Structure formats: structure tokens, C-alpha cells
Amino acid sequence: MGLIGDLSIQITQMLVVLLLSPLLTGFVRVVKARLLRRRGPPLLQPYRDLIKLARKEAIVADGASWLFRAAPYLIFAATWVAAALVPTFATGLLFSWSADLIVITALLGSARFFLALAGMDVGTSFGGLGSSREMMFATLAEPALIMIVFTLALIAGSTQLSTVAGFMLSPEVGLRVSLGMALIGLVIVAIAENARIPVDNPATHLELTMVHEAMVLEYSGRHLAMIELSSQLKLLLYVSLIACVFVPWGLAPVDAGFSAHLVGVAAYVGKLAAAGILLALFETTVAKMRVFRVPDFLGVALMLGLLATLLRFVSRGL
Amino acid sequence: MPLVGFFIGDVVLLVLGGAALAWGRQRRGSDAVYGATLVLSLVAFVAALAHLLGASGTAETLVLPLGLPWSGAHFRIDALSAFFLAVVDFGAAAASLYAIGYGRHEHEPLRVLPFFPVFLAGMNLVLIADDAFTFLLAWEFMSLASWALVMAHHREAGNLRAGLVYVTMASAGTFALLLAFGLLAGTDGDFTFAAIRAHGPTPVVAAVVLGLVLFGTGSKAGLVPLHVWLPLAHPAAPSHVSALMSGVMTKVAIYGFMRVTFDLLGTPSWWWGIPVLITGATTAVIGVLFALVQSDLKRVLAYSTIENIGVIFVALGLALAFLGNGFTAAAALAMTAALFHVLNHSLFKNLLFFGAGAVLTATGSRDLGRMGGLLNRMPATGLFVLIGCAAISALPPLNGFVSEWLVFQAILLSPALWSWALKLLIPAVGAMLALAAALAGACFVRAYGIAFLGRPRGPEASDAREVDRWSLTAMGVLAVLCLLTGIFPGVVIDALAPIVQAAIGAAMPSQSAIAWLSIAPIAESRSSYNGLLVFFFIVSSALLAAYAIHRFASAAIRRAPAWDCGFPEADPITQYSAESFSQPVRRVFGNFAFRARERVEMPPPGDLRPARFEVTLVDLAWEMLYAPLIGVVGRVADVLNRVQFLTIRQYLSLVFAALVFLLLVLASWG
Incomplete structure (x- = not known):
């Protein structure tokens, strides 16, 4: 297809993740509400919220520095770049070679770094509380993710996500113990990183248990819109990551035709819907953990990642 | 040849010029010293970089009739030295530039100024040394100069102890390196690196040397469990020296490790x-x-x-x-x-x-x-x-x-x-x-x-x-x-x-x-x-x-008091502090890493005493390794202390007993 085709896929991908991410969040909310026998908000409510927030004036606390105002854009940019590099409906992303899986992990780390700093900028106790707990979770979630990345890289022989996804599509993968461990670990990390139950409650407010919401408590208006959009993008990113590695069927391979891409898009929307239903189901069936139980939960992910990597070191088959 | 000569000249200039400038011009001595080190370090950096990028792979050597009379002092610059010279001299140049401003706040500049260029000279000398004697001499030079800088503010609480722990660990490290080079040189006693390279050590010797070098350079670089001096000594020095010790001197230790393991040991x-x-x-x-x-x-x-x-x-x-x-x-x-x-x-x-x-x-x-x-x-x-x-x-x-x-x-x-x-x-x-x-x-x-x-x-x-x-x-x-x-x-x-x-x-x-x-x-x-x-x-x-948000949505901004869930606290003391921020991590990792203990003392109702919260952290390396060692040294010293208070007769009989013992050893040896 050449450069134009690759470029158009890359740009479509960037727009797809940006436009679909509020929809995924809205969908999860709707399903959760239905499971609780509530009617729930309309499916498109997140878009309306974002537009409403963006149009309002931003209220900035006295004494907040420029970092507080710049952070939402930096967080959004890092998350968007990371999300645009995870294959959603096609593997042949034009810029896939510029950032591999380790870079994507680190980009999410950058977003978290600035979010935690922004939480501390106004100088309230809630902000510091959120930042401190977020960084504590991150100290376990990030190594767990790196170990999972190691496992995938050792199976596929590459840290390039497009190559990994292409390899997972090929028949030589088969069922492996290490892949199963990596899947469970990745799901745990995804739940923790996206502040979902049982680690954090996305619907909570004014509770001492909150983590993510405490960090962004001082944000309002367009800044809050950027932060909300970033967290929606992050949820979509993790779902896409799990989908493209563990359920890659339907992904349009490199140099595929237009119809293959259409199939890819349809399959992707189907995967998102399935993930949304599973997430909502999971969230309604478990209770939130105490903060100091979360390290145990994340420790499981780290251990699974380490074991999976170890298996890849000692055996080619497992 | 010219490059090595240049670096020798650089070292000499640093040592002499620094001292002379520091004492010669009291009033603006600080600017003069840091200005001079800035220029010298920059020139040295450019020279090292040019060697690294230009004449790649070639090594320059120089022998001077200094040091041990039968071997002389050997110097050599190859790619590895040139890289570390570039790192060290760039760091030195940056620190000098910084110190032109920072050094003006120094209360007692004469405690810093003479030693700063000497410290730089010592680090440069380690990197160009090509025999064990020069290397160790330069290594000690670097250690002692940095020790003097650590002791610059010796009246501040804790700095004396920092200096003592530092100089002890530095001596232990050098001692290990001395043994390592002794083993490497073997019985021939040729201490040049070229000779060491020529006769490869046996596997056993190589293993022992690896351990000794890991100890010797690791104690300078701060490897656990040899790290205890580093967090005491680095912060005690003036900040530009802290930067050099942390950012640059640890790299000289890494150079030492790489020189021995990747070059001399085969x-x-x-x-x-x-x-x-x-x-x-x-x-x-x-x-x-x-x-x-x-x-x-x-x-x-x-x-x-x-x-x-x-x-x-x-x-x-x-x-x-x-x-x-x-x-x-x-x-x-x-x-x-x-x-x-x-x-x-x-x-x-x-x-x-x-x-x-x-x-x-x-x-x-x-x-x-x-x-x-x-x-x-x-x-x-x-x-x-x-x-x-x-x-x-x-x-x-x-x-x-x-x-x-x-x-x-x-x-x-x-x-x-x-x-x-x-x-x-x-x-x-x-x-x-x-x-x-x-x-x-x-x-x-x-x-x-x-x-x-x-x-x-x-x-x-x-x-x-x-x-x-x-x-x-x-x-x-x-x-x-x-x-x-x-x-x-x-x-x-x-x-x-x-x-x-x-x-x-x-x-x-x-x-x-x-x-x-x-x-x-x-x-x-x-x-x-x-x-x-x-x-x-x-x-x-x-x-x-x-741009999109500001152009199409809203660019208005309003300053207001912090929200904080509707209960803003005016007192800044209610913010998260450094200790509270690290509390979750301390709780998760604290037990095995530093045996963290938290103690809350809550006075009973009616008592007006403030509640107290205490955290104790233990450096396990200090607790399990150094404290027993210090105890043993103390006990041995107590025993030996008695020997100081003997009568002249007892001393004479001690000398006589030692003489007899040594003669017996000699006799049984032959």
C-alpha cells in the first residue's frame, strides 16, 4: 500500500482511539448500571461531560504553579502517543518502530509522573494522599508490566508491538503456560492502573479510599476534561493491548486490503464490547480492597510476570 | 604522547595553580580558582573528546622518571581512559561554572578552594595512570582531596563522623586494590599494566583479584554493603563538590573496575x-x-x-x-x-x-x-x-x-x-x-x-x-x-x-x-x-x-482558594510531608529492607501532652556488618591498651621475646 496507506492507517488509528475511548467508558458505565438494575446514564454521556467541561472556565487554586496548568496537556499527550502505538484494528502501524512495548510502558509512567506531581502542586492533603498511593501502586505495577513485556518479547522474539501482534496471529504460537500467566498478570495490572474496583473506585468521591480522584481533586474545566480523556484513553489502551496480544483474531495484517481493515474495525469494536461487559461484570462482583491489600494483589501480578519470564528463560516450549 | 603530556601538565597546573591562586588572592580567590578550573577542565574535555572521536583505537603512552626509582611513572590514554576523562572533565567544568556563583556563599573559602583543583587533578591522574603504583597513588590522592572537601564544614553536626567513616572506608578500599595489584603483578614485581596484561593470571588468582577489585572499587562507588559512607560523606561536602563526588568520582571507581576486569584480567x-x-x-x-x-x-x-x-x-x-x-x-x-x-x-x-x-x-x-x-x-x-x-x-x-x-x-x-x-x-x-x-x-x-x-x-x-x-x-x-x-x-x-x-x-x-x-x-x-x-x-x-482547547472551547481562567473537598486547611503544615508521602512504600517494603518500625504514643484523654509518632529505620548493612566489626576492633583495642602502661622491664622482656620468636621462625623456615 505504500507510505500513504501506512500513514492513513496511523492517522485513522490515532483518531479511532481518541474518539472511541469515551464510548468505552460510557459503555462500561451503562453495563454496570444495568447489572445493578439501574437505568444508568446515556451511552454518550462521557462525550457530553467532556464538551461541557472543556467549555467551562478553569478554576486554578491560588499558589498553583505553571506545572499544574501544563500537566493535563502533557499527561494527555503521553497517553495519546502511547495509545496510538498499540495496534487496534491493523498491525502495520507506520510509527510502530519508533517506540516498542517498553517505551509504551515508560510513556504511561511519564503520564503518571506528571499526574502525581500535579496532585501535589496545590498543597492539599488529599492531593498528596492520592499521589503517594498512586506511586506506591506504581512501584509494583510497573515492574509487573515490564516482566509481562519481557515474557511477550521472549515468546515473539521482539519488543515491537506490531511484530508481537503479527507473531500472535501466526500459527506457531500455540497454548503456553507463560502466556496464560502473562494474561492474568496483565489483567491485574490493567485493573490497578485504570483505578477500577477492587483497587480504586472510579465512581467514588469524598472518601478516604480514593486514589485517582484525590489526585485530580483540584482540577476543573478544560484541565479536568484533558485528565478525564487521558484516563479514558488509558483504559482503551490496556483493552487494546490485551486484545492485540491475546485475542489478535481479526487484526488486519500488514499490506492487507481495504476490506480486511473493515473486518479489523468490526472485530475491534466487538472486542471492546466484550471487554467492557467483562470489566463491568467483574467490577460488580468484587468488593473494593483496603489500600494495603493492593500491594498483595499487585504482587501476584509481579510474581506471575517473573515466573513467566523465568519459564521463557529455562524452556522454549512452555 | 602529546595528549598524555598535556594531561600531565593539566594535573600539575591544577595542583600548583589552584593552591597558589587560593592563597595569593584572598579577596576574589574563589572566582579565580573556579575560573581557572573551568578553563582547564573545558580544554581537557575537548582534548579527551577529540581523542575519543578522532584517533579511535590508538593509545598514547608516556613514561616519566617519577615515582618508584626502578620503574618510573607510566601514563597511557586509550579509548576507555579518554571516555572517562571526557566525563570527568565535563563534570568538572560544569561544577566549576556552577561554583563561580555558588562558591561566593562559602563562609570559609580557604577550606574548599585549595582542595578543589587537587581533587580534579587526582581524578584525572587515576584515569591516565598506566602502572599500579601511579594508579594507587592517584587513587589515594583523589580520596584524600575529597576527604578534605568533605571536612570543609567540619563544625556542622555529623560531618566529623562522615569524614571518619569516609576515610576509613576509602583506606579499606585502597588496601583491597593494593592486594589486587600485588596479586596481578605476581612475583616479578613489574607493576606496569603492560606487564600485567602480558602474563595472564591463573584462574584462582583471577578470581581472588575479581573479588578484591569488586571490594576496592565498589567501596568507592558505593556498592551495597560498602555504601555506608556515601550518604554521609557526599551531602556533607559543599554542593558542587557533592555533585563531583556523586556524579563523577563514582565513575572513576567504575573506570577502575572496568580497567581491571575487562583489560588486565584477560x-x-x-x-x-x-x-x-x-x-x-x-x-x-x-x-x-x-x-x-x-x-x-x-x-x-x-x-x-x-x-x-x-x-x-x-x-x-x-x-x-x-x-x-x-x-x-x-x-x-x-x-x-x-x-x-x-x-x-x-x-x-x-x-x-x-x-x-x-x-x-x-x-x-x-x-x-x-x-x-x-x-x-x-x-x-x-x-x-x-x-x-x-x-x-x-x-x-x-x-x-x-x-x-x-x-x-x-x-x-x-x-x-x-x-x-x-x-x-x-x-x-x-x-x-x-x-x-x-x-x-x-x-x-x-x-x-x-x-x-x-x-x-x-x-x-x-x-x-x-x-x-x-x-x-x-x-x-x-x-x-x-x-x-x-x-x-x-x-x-x-x-x-x-x-x-x-x-x-x-x-x-x-x-x-x-x-x-x-x-x-x-x-x-x-x-x-x-x-x-x-x-x-x-x-x-x-x-x-x-491549541484546540483554547481556540475552540475555553481559555478563561479564574484564581480561587483551593477546593480540597470543601474543607481547605489554611495551615501549610496540613500538606502531605516527605515522611507521609513515603509511608505507603515504607509499609510495603520496609520490613525486609530497613526493618521499619512505627510507634505512636497517644496520651490518654485529659492529658495535654502532644501525641508523638516515631519511625525507626535500620540500615541492615550497618547493623549486621559494621557494628559487630566496630565492636571487635574496640575490644581488641581495649586489650592492647594495657600494653601501653607497662614498666621498662616488661617492655624489655617483650622486645626480647619478640626477638627470640623471630629467630625461631627464621630457624624453622630455613
Whole structure:
């Protein structure tokens, strides 16, 4: 297809993740509400919220520095770049070679770094509380993710996500113990990183248990819109990551035709819907953990990642 | 020849000129000394860089009739020396520039000025030494000069102890190196490196030398459990010297380790990587965990140095393991990662120590509990330190990420190793490295957030003023370099190639040929990274988002009191403090790392005493290793003390008994 085709896929991908991410969040909310026998908000409510927030004036606390105002854009940019590099409906992303899986992990780390700093900028106790707990979770979630990345890289022989996804599509993968461990670990990390139950409650407010919401408590208006959009993008990113590695069927391979891409898009929307239903189901069936139980939960992910990597070191088959 | 001569001249000038200037011109002595060291270091940096980039692979030697009368003093500059000379002299130049401004606040300049150039000279001399005698002499020179600088503020509480622990550990380290070189030289007694290289040591000797060198250089670099002096001594010195000790002198120790293991000891055995990997990974995790719980800003940085040294040693251990098992390409990758991290750490650690010095100048305090909101008061320092914090936390697209990424890529090559010990060890090392990286992120969010963000916690912080232009220039240059080496990593990797080629016999593939300035350690299909594009993407999408929002939605802004869930507390003391920020991490990791104990003392109702909360942290290395050792030394000294109070008859009989004993030994020997 050449450069134009690759470029158009890359740009479509960037727009797809940006436009679909509020929809995924809205969908999860709707399903959760239905499971609780509530009617729930309309499916498109997140878009309306974002537009409403963006149009309002931003209220900035006295004494907040420029970092507080710049952070939402930096967080959004890092998350968007990371999300645009995870294959959603096609593997042949034009810029896939510029950032591999380790870079994507680190980009999410950058977003978290600035979010935690922004939480501390106004100088309230809630902000510091959120930042401190977020960084504590991150100290376990990030190594767990790196170990999972190691496992995938050792199976596929590459840290390039497009190559990994292409390899997972090929028949030589088969069922492996290490892949199963990596899947469970990745799901745990995804739940923790996206502040979902049982680690954090996305619907909570004014509770001492909150983590993510405490960090962004001082944000309002367009800044809050950027932060909300970033967290929606992050949820979509993790779902896409799990989908493209563990359920890659339907992904349009490199140099595929237009119809293959259409199939890819349809399959992707189907995967998102399935993930949304599973997430909502999971969230309604478990209770939130105490903060100091979360390290145990994340420790499981780290251990699974380490074991999976170890298996890849000692055996080619497992 | 001319280059080595130049560096000798540089060293002599530094020693003599520094001392003369310091004493000769009392009034503006500080400017003169730092100006002179700035010029000399810059020239030396350019010379070393030119040698590294130009005459790659060639070595220059020089023999002077100094030192031991029968051998003379040997000097040599090869690619490895040239690289470390460039790192050291660039760091020295930056520190000198910074000190032109910072040094004016020094109360007793004559305690710093004469020793600063001598310290620089000592470090340069270690790097060009080509025989064991000159090397050890220069090593001691460097240690003692830095000791004098640590003792510059000897009246401040704790500094005397810092100096004592430092000089003891430095002597122990040098002693180990002395034994190592003695073993290497063998019975011939030829101490030149060329002679040592020529007759390769036996495997047993090589193993003992490896242990001794790991001890000797590790004690200078700060490997756990030899790290105890570092967090005491580095913060005690004036900040530009702290920067040099942390950012640069630890690199001289790494040079010593690399010189012996990759050059003098010959081909490594398969297991050499194992002790290096274990100590490196332990050092990285322990160092950063301790950094996370410190409330002294400079001590946070000193512990973080320990972590980074651990990362470098992990990379060197990987290089040794690959080389010992015959994988030269992978060894080249690991060694490039180590050298890249050496460069990176010298850049961002200098920057951060300069920032800590600026904060110290502005607030008069190193205590995080008295800071807060400095970004508003010191915008330029705040921005530069933010870049340094992001770089040391290994965030793309800055430089710290690149070296970490290279280490991870090296780890991903290690399943090919055939040794089972390494197969089981390396995944664990990888996990510890990832853990250390994540903890470093938390550590610097905490340090930066408490010091520069939030509200001022005391009058020192609310009255802080931005520092002088010299200091800001030095920090700005380093911050820009952190960004540049991060977005053009291929240039650095290519510059490191001749060193790796000389040490290992292979180098990473040339990166300049790859399109778009990407880097690809093995092959592009396997892994590649493009810092420039990542930087461009982040900046452009942030600008795009900001523009779109401001243009099409709203650009209005209103200042208002903080919301804080409707219960804003006016008192800045209600903010999260450094201790409360690290509490979750302390609770999760505290038990095994530093046996953290928290004690809450709550007075009964009606009692007006304030409640007290105490945290005790124990450095297990000190508790289990040093405290018993100190006890033994103390007891032996007590016993020997009695010998001081004997009568003359008893002394005479002691002498006689010793004589008889020695004669008996001689007789039984023959």
C-alpha cells in the first residue's frame, strides 16, 4: 500500500482511539448500571461531560504553579502517543518502530509522573494522599508490566508491538503456560492502573479510599476534561493491548486490503464490547480492597510476570 | 604522547595553580580558582573528546622518571581512559561554572578552594595512570582531596563522623586494590599494566583479584554493603563538590573496575558476571529504597547515586556474563548500556546536586520538611531540576530512559546463555531493575513534589530567591544535554563504539546508518527506539491539544482558594510531608529492607501532652556488618591498651621475646 496507506492507517488509528475511548467508558458505565438494575446514564454521556467541561472556565487554586496548568496537556499527550502505538484494528502501524512495548510502558509512567506531581502542586492533603498511593501502586505495577513485556518479547522474539501482534496471529504460537500467566498478570495490572474496583473506585468521591480522584481533586474545566480523556484513553489502551496480544483474531495484517481493515474495525469494536461487559461484570462482583491489600494483589501480578519470564528463560516450549 | 603530556601538565597546573591562586588572592580567590578550573577542565574535555572521536583505537603512552626509582611513572590514554576523562572533565567544568556563583556563599573559602583543583587533578591522574603504583597513588590522592572537601564544614553536626567513616572506608578500599595489584603483578614485581596484561593470571588468582577489585572499587562507588559512607560523606561536602563526588568520582571507581576486569584480567570466566550481577541488583534496590525515606534533599540524591551505580554494575555484570560465555555482540550491547548510563548519571546527578545547592543557597536548608512551593519562587531552577528528575526517573524522551532501555534489551538476549545459574539469576535481576526504576520514579516525584510544589512550609521557603546566573547557566547546560542525549542516542552509541570494540572485540552496529535517527541494538525487526520522534509526538500532540482547547472551547481562567473537598486547611503544615508521602512504600517494603518500625504514643484523654509518632529505620548493612566489626576492633583495642602502661622491664622482656620468636621462625623456615 505504500507510505500513504501506512500513514492513513496511523492517522485513522490515532483518531479511532481518541474518539472511541469515551464510548468505552460510557459503555462500561451503562453495563454496570444495568447489572445493578439501574437505568444508568446515556451511552454518550462521557462525550457530553467532556464538551461541557472543556467549555467551562478553569478554576486554578491560588499558589498553583505553571506545572499544574501544563500537566493535563502533557499527561494527555503521553497517553495519546502511547495509545496510538498499540495496534487496534491493523498491525502495520507506520510509527510502530519508533517506540516498542517498553517505551509504551515508560510513556504511561511519564503520564503518571506528571499526574502525581500535579496532585501535589496545590498543597492539599488529599492531593498528596492520592499521589503517594498512586506511586506506591506504581512501584509494583510497573515492574509487573515490564516482566509481562519481557515474557511477550521472549515468546515473539521482539519488543515491537506490531511484530508481537503479527507473531500472535501466526500459527506457531500455540497454548503456553507463560502466556496464560502473562494474561492474568496483565489483567491485574490493567485493573490497578485504570483505578477500577477492587483497587480504586472510579465512581467514588469524598472518601478516604480514593486514589485517582484525590489526585485530580483540584482540577476543573478544560484541565479536568484533558485528565478525564487521558484516563479514558488509558483504559482503551490496556483493552487494546490485551486484545492485540491475546485475542489478535481479526487484526488486519500488514499490506492487507481495504476490506480486511473493515473486518479489523468490526472485530475491534466487538472486542471492546466484550471487554467492557467483562470489566463491568467483574467490577460488580468484587468488593473494593483496603489500600494495603493492593500491594498483595499487585504482587501476584509481579510474581506471575517473573515466573513467566523465568519459564521463557529455562524452556522454549512452555 | 602529546595528549598524555598535556594531561600531565593539566594535573600539575591544577595542583600548583589552584593552591597558589587560593592563597595569593584572598579577596576574589574563589572566582579565580573556579575560573581557572573551568578553563582547564573545558580544554581537557575537548582534548579527551577529540581523542575519543578522532584517533579511535590508538593509545598514547608516556613514561616519566617519577615515582618508584626502578620503574618510573607510566601514563597511557586509550579509548576507555579518554571516555572517562571526557566525563570527568565535563563534570568538572560544569561544577566549576556552577561554583563561580555558588562558591561566593562559602563562609570559609580557604577550606574548599585549595582542595578543589587537587581533587580534579587526582581524578584525572587515576584515569591516565598506566602502572599500579601511579594508579594507587592517584587513587589515594583523589580520596584524600575529597576527604578534605568533605571536612570543609567540619563544625556542622555529623560531618566529623562522615569524614571518619569516609576515610576509613576509602583506606579499606585502597588496601583491597593494593592486594589486587600485588596479586596481578605476581612475583616479578613489574607493576606496569603492560606487564600485567602480558602474563595472564591463573584462574584462582583471577578470581581472588575479581573479588578484591569488586571490594576496592565498589567501596568507592558505593556498592551495597560498602555504601555506608556515601550518604554521609557526599551531602556533607559543599554542593558542587557533592555533585563531583556523586556524579563523577563514582565513575572513576567504575573506570577502575572496568580497567581491571575487562583489560588486565584477560578473558573472563563464565561465572564472573554472577557476583557483579547480584551485588549490582541488590545495590540498585536497596539504594533507591533508602532514597525514598530520606528527608534531607542531598541525602536523597546520595542514595539515588547508590541506585544508579547498581544499575551500571548490573550492565557490567551482563557484559561480563555474555563475554565469558562467548556472546560478544550481546556483551557489546550491555557494555554500551553501562557506559551510556555512566554518561547519563554524570549529567543528571550533577544537575540535581546543583539544584539541591541552589535550594540550599535560597532557603538555607536541606530539610525537605521546611520547603515547598519553590517552583513559584525559583522558576528556572525548578524547571531544570524537573528535567533532571524526569531524566533520572527514566522517562522518555530523556536520556535516563535510553540507557535503561538498552539494559533491558541486553537482558532480553540472555536466554541464549547456556549456564543455568545465569538463566535463573538474570530474570530476577531484570525484575529488581524494573522495581528499582519504578521506585526511582516514586522517589523523585516525592523529592520534587515536596520541595518545589505545594505551599511553603516555612519562612525560608516563602522568602526564597532565585540563584545567580552562573549557577543557572550550569544547570541549564546540563538540562539541555539531558534532553539532547535522550533524543539523539544514536550519536552517543556510535561515539562509545571504539571503547567497546577495544574492550570486548565487538561493538554495537553503527546507528548513524539507521533512518530517522532511530536506535536498534540488534536488528530493527527486534527492537528499536526513536527518541526524537517520541519527543516530537509528545510536544506536537500537547501543543495541538492545548491549541484546540483554547481556540475552540475555553481559555478563561479564574484564581480561587483551593477546593480540597470543601474543607481547605489554611495551615501549610496540613500538606502531605516527605515522611507521609513515603509511608505507603515504607509499609510495603520496609520490613525486609530497613526493618521499619512505627510507634505512636497517644496520651490518654485529659492529658495535654502532644501525641508523638516515631519511625525507626535500620540500615541492615550497618547493623549486621559494621557494628559487630566496630565492636571487635574496640575490644581488641581495649586489650592492647594495657600494653601501653607497662614498666621498662616488661617492655624489655617483650622486645626480647619478640626477638627470640623471630629467630625461631627464621630457624624453622630455613
